[in-house]
Amino acid sequence: MNGEPLLQVRDLRKRFGGVQAVFDVGFELRRGEFLGVIGPNGSGKTTLVNLITGFVKPDAGQVLLKGRNITGKMPYTIAGFGIARTFQMVRLFYNLPAYKNLIIPLCSSRFKKLRGGRYGERDDVAIELLDDMGFERDSLVPYKVAGSLPHGYLKRLDLARALALRPEVLILDELFSGMSMSEVASTLPLLEKFNQEGLAIMMIEHRLKELFRVVDRVMVLNFGIKITEGSPAEVMASEEVKKAYLGIQVELE
Ligand SMILES: Nc1ncnc2c1ncn2[C@@H]1O[C@H](COP(=O)(O)OP(=O)(O)OP(=O)(O)O)[C@@H](O)[C@H]1O
Ligand SMILES: [Mg+2]
Incomplete structure (x- = not known):
C-alpha cells in the first residue's frame, strides 16, 4: 500500500508579525496513512493546514503532492489536485x-x-x-x-x-469539536473505512483518546515547532509532550 510519499511537507515557515506560527515543520504522508496532529492552543496546527491547502502563503518551505511542487498555489487549485480539508470554524452556505x-x-x-x-x-x-x-x-x-x-x-x-x-488527501481540523459522543462514534468508522481504501488522512484533534485509537502516527507541535513524531504510545510517553501540555494547564490556573 505504501510507496512514494503522496504528500511531502518540507521546512514550512510562517510568521504573523511577532508570532512565529510555524517554524521549519516537515513531514510525509503516504497513501492509506492516518496521521494525527496534536499540540496546545496556538501551536500552529491550523496555520500548518492553511499553508498546505493554499489559504496562507508560506514564508519558506515546500509542499509537494506526488512529487509536484504545489507550494503557494490557490486553494481551489490545490483542492482540484486532490487535497480536501475541513475547517475548525465551519464554513458553509x-x-x-x-x-x-x-x-x-x-x-x-x-x-x-x-x-x-x-x-x-x-x-x-x-x-x-x-x-x-x-x-x-x-x-x-x-x-x-x-x-x-x-x-x-x-x-x-x-x-x-x-x-x-x-480527495486523495483529507485534512481534518478539529472535526470532532462540537460533536456529541455518538456523532464521534459513528464518524470514526467512516474515516477508518475511507482510510483503508487508500485515503491519506491528516487529523488535528484535541480529543486524544479517539484520535489515538485510529492513527498510525502522531506529530506534536508546540510554539510552531514540531517537537516529536511517533506512534501514539511513543508520543504519550514523551517527556517533552507532557511538558508542552502541562504548560497549558499551568497557564489556565
Ligand atoms: N491570520 C493570522 N494573523 C495573525 N496571527 C495569526 C493568524 N493566524 C494565526 N495566528 C497566530 O499564529 C499562532 C498559531 O495559530 P493557529 O491557529 O495555527 O494555532 P492552533 O494550533 O490551530 O490553535 P488552536 O488549537 O487554538 O486551534 C497563534 O499565536 C495565532 O494567534
Ligand atoms: Mg486551530
Missing part, C-alpha cells in the same frame, strides 16, 4: 439546503474526471453522501437550510463536502 452545499465539489472538474466525464445526478449523489454521514435520507434533514441544523450536523456536512471532492 448557511442559506442553502444542506445537500446543496455539496454541489460545488460535485460540479468540479476533478469529480467529473473521476466519474468518466459525467456529473451524474448530482442531487442524488449529494443525498447519498449525506446518508453515509448519518443524515437520514428519508427525513427532512438533508433538505433543511444548513443554518438551521445543530453544530454536530454542520461538522458532518463539512466532512461530506470535503469527501465529495473524492
